[in-house]
């Protein structure tokens with residue numbers, strides 16, 4: 001038996017978002033491959049971070065680190081490490097964010113999670129656990145980042161097709177951060193390159209036990 005919500009009207013009666021907001025964040029938003037030429041202000045990217053950081057992470061560790069790639073030199077260094085099919089659109093995007101995770105998140109524990117600050121030494125010894133927690137929680141934060149950027153009126157083009165070792169050599173050599181996602185950002189030019197790919201039905205992706 002399918003219990004899919006069949007229409008947008010049915011869906012909207014279940015949501016606390018107004019229909020326009022649900023459309024802008026989820027239902028109408030598309031992954032962007034090109035943008036208008038409008039430049040994105042520092043205030044806008046601060047707003048994106050202000051929302052992103054509020055999404056929950058395990059123990060509040062917040063391992064996501066964002067490098068906003070603005071200068072021509074930095075953009076070219078980034079594009080060298082992108083997969084062939086991702087180079088041109090990344091070079092043309094008004095703004096690019098390189099998302100990395102910080103495997104040494106325990107060093108901030110006194111700030112992020114003061115009631116667990118006494119555990120710093122034990123986390124320091126367990127790099128495998130730190131790595132897993134950093135990877136998992138930074139990917140969660142990347143999802144918050146995408147929705148935060150859409151909330152600030154930006155179109156978003158996330159890409160994992162790049163050489164992360166090369167990217168880390170270029171951007172993270174001193175910090176020890178690990179890059180995992182490049183996100184092109186700008187204002188929507190309304191261009192849609194292909195029809196929406198299908199999403200799985202409720203029954204295909206959900207089980208109630």
Ligand SMILES: Cc1cc2nc3c(=O)[nH]c(=O)nc-3n(C[C@H](O)[C@H](O)[C@H](O)COP(=O)(O)O)c2cc1C
Pocket residue numbers: 029030031032085086158159160161162181196197
């Ligand atoms: C983690 C992640 C990695 C992706 N990597 C690439 C990529 O390397 N190149 C690309 O062209 N699109 C990439 N995409 C875009 C996806 O194919 C796209 O978001 C998905 O098909 C949904 O498209 P829609 O939002 O228009 O429905 C990536 C998306 C995500 C979330």
